[in-house]
Structures are given as structure tokens and as C-alpha cells.
Amino acid sequence: MFLFVANQKKPSDIINGLVANRNKLxxxxxxxxxxxxDENFEADKAHVVSGIASLKPGDLA
Incomplete structure (x- = not known):
């Protein structure tokens, strides 16, 4: 999951899947x-949470 969020060139299908499952994720x-x-893990997790929270349907990276 982290790789999908961190990928700067996410396909729209991935973005839509992340948005559709945002609350669960x-x-x-x-x-x-x-x-x-683990400070590194917590920093990475915060980055992923921020990335998921900011996505909107149809966003293109």
C-alpha cells in the first residue's frame, strides 16, 4: 500500500481505489x-496518511 501512495505517477485506477477505500485505510x-x-516508520506512516487524505477522485499525479 505504501508504494501505491508514494508513487508520484499513480494511474487513475489506483487513485480511485485509494479514494474509495480512504476511510478504511x-x-x-x-x-x-x-x-x-520507530521514528522512520512513524514518519513514513504520516506521509502515507497525508497522501491518502489529500487524494480526490480523478486526481492525476
């Missing part, structure tokens, strides 16, 4: 915790 990421603190 954001809940999944919000609930996902690691056993130990």
Missing part, C-alpha cells in the same frame, strides 16, 4: 502500532 493506519518506537 486511514483507520487501519491509525490503529497500526509497532511493538517498539
Amino acid at each position: 486511514l483507520r487501519l493506519l491509525a490503529d497500526h502500532k509497532l511493538d517498539k518506537e
Whole structure:
């Protein structure tokens, strides 16, 4: 999933899939915790959450 969000040239089908499942994906990421603190993971997760939250149907990267 992270790769789909981070890809700067997402096909419209991927964007539409991410938008259609936005709420589920954001809940999944919000609930996902690691056993130990990992700053890199948390930074990557924040980037993915931001990317998903900002997508709109039909957006082209």
C-alpha cells in the first residue's frame, strides 16, 4: 500500500481505489502500532496518511 501512495505517477485506477477505500485505510493506519518506537516508520506512516487524505477522485499525479 505504501508504494501505491508514494508513487508520484499513480494511474487513475489506483487513485480511485485509494479514494474509495480512504476511510478504511486511514483507520487501519491509525490503529497500526509497532511493538517498539520507530521514528522512520512513524514518519513514513504520516506521509502515507497525508497522501491518502489529500487524494480526490480523478486526481492525476
